[in-house]
Amino acid sequence: MSNAAGQEICRTVDVIWEGPRIAIGVPDSWTLDLRSTPELLLLAWSPPPIHGDSPRALTMTLTAESLSADVRLPDWQRGAEDIMSRTFIDWQVLDLRRVSDSAWSFARLSRYAATLHDQVTVEQWVTRTPDWGLTLSVTGASSEYSLWADLGEEVARSAAIHA
Secondary structure (H helix, E strand, O other): OEOOOOOEEEEEEEEOOOOOEEEEEEEOOOEEEEOOOOOEEEEEEOOOOOOOOOOOOOEEEEEEEEOOOOOOHHHHHHHHHHHHHHHOEEEEEEEEEEOOOOOOOEEEEEEEEEEOOEEEEEEEEEEEOOOEEEEEEEEEEHHHHHHHHHHHHHHHHHOEEEO
16 A cells, blocks of 8 residues: 555564564565664664655654553653654644554654754554553654654554553
8 A cells, every 4th residue: 555655564573572472564665774773673764755844754763661560551651752843943742642443552743943944744552561652753844744644554554662
């Protein structure tokens, strides 16, 4: 299935690490870097540009954070929001919604300024397993969000987390 970004999810990648096995779809034309670090499990990026004038490639990351049993998902995410607001220039959460039809618990749409003239949009899907907090992030130029939003949703829906 092709989307507005002209990308198709053609391959499923199995992420094997110390936590739960994760299967996720990645567009065939993207460069894939499976990491073995505890925090960054997967990094993938599109060939630039997707469309328009932006030279920014789309990027996808899958990250994991070890969480103790007493840390609830909302508390973990409030801490993450605090870190992002201090790390990124003009960090703004645009939308936060519960997700019930995929492996993820909720999705967040945010934007920040990469440079004075370069706004970046980040769509993230987040969930918690007994020992881990998992975040899938798809990032691209804000000016092209309408071109790649469906691709991000397709990637998120393709994910299966085998706890």
